[in-house]
Amino acid sequence: MINVHSYESMGTFDGPGLRLVVFLQGCNFRCLYCANPDTITSQGGTPTPPEEILRMAVSQRPFFGKKGGITFSGGEPTFQAKALRPLFQMLKEENIHRCLDTNGGIWNEDVEELLKLTDLVLLDIKQVNPKRHKQLTERSNEQTLQTAAWLEANSRPFWIRYVLVPGYSDFEEDIRTLGETLGHYQMIERVELLPYHTLGVHKYEAMERPYLLKKVKENTPEQIEKAAHLLRAYFKQVVVN
Numbered sequence: 001m002i003n004v005h006s007y008e009s010m011g012t013f014d015g016p017g018l019r020l021v022v023f024l025q026g027c028n029f030r031c032l033y034c035a036n037p038d039t040i041t042s043q044g045g046t047p048t049p050p051e052e053i054l055r056m057a058v059s060q061r062p063f064f065g066k067k068g069g070i071t072f073s074g075g076e077p078t079f080q081a082k083a084l085r086p087l088f089q090m091l092k093e094e095n096i097h098r099c100l101d102t103n104g105g106i107w108n109e110d111v112e113e114l115l116k117l118t119d120l121v122l123l124d125i126k127q128v129n130p131k132r133h134k135q136l137t138e139r140s141n142e143q144t145l146q147t148a149a150w151l152e153a154n155s156r157p158f159w160i161r162y163v164l165v166p167g168y169s170d171f172e173e174d175i176r177t178l179g180e181t182l183g184h185y186q187m188i189e190r191v192e193l194l195p196y197h198t199l200g201v202h203k204y205e206a207m208e209r210p211y212l213l214k215k216v217k218e219n220t221p222e223q224i225e226k227a228a229h230l231l232r233a234y235f236k237q238v239v240v241n
């Protein structure tokens, strides 16, 4: 069974083309700005047979066109890598394009096999600076960077997603370090720069949990342009999403 939080049909935000996005329950990170805090706990969600997700994907295939497909997001989908492996195999046999939106922080044999069955990885890099990463997510970024290196070494195409959080991940030196560390990777097809937003704050209120970034303001257009400009010095395709 796969523990599903929710679905989005015709999603345009998580990978190329129109996609069925499956948000899974459970995450190993604790990002201060998480827009889906209700997906973090592994409790809750709906246990779903893989065949049901396959059936949904097949029935929505006419909308996917040439570029679209299915994306697994979360939460952190690799949390359920073992259960996802046979589903990815079935989706592959149906020729449905598979994206995995992951923080890259979990590694085991199931994750490795899952990545081999993935057409495009959306790798969320929260911060390249280890100390600030820990401050932002309560976890280390070591495995995330190793996952990026594995994707490169194993010729698996990926996008980097980077959320620009003022005062946490918008330091010029860190953005330059990101470029210096990963800018030479051939398998990175694009970098998506994601402005910080507060759309998930009401969920914290509903969960009676404090939102610790209350004082952080959304980015100004100048901050976004500056970060995009810095990234363009290292990566060939940088888009603001």
Ligand code: SF4
Pocket (backbone or CB within 6 Å): 027, 028, 029, 030, 031, 033, 034, 035, 036, 037, 039, 040, 074, 075, 076, 103
């Ligand atoms: S990795 Fe994603 S789902 Fe997990 S806490 Fe961070 S933002 Fe939330």
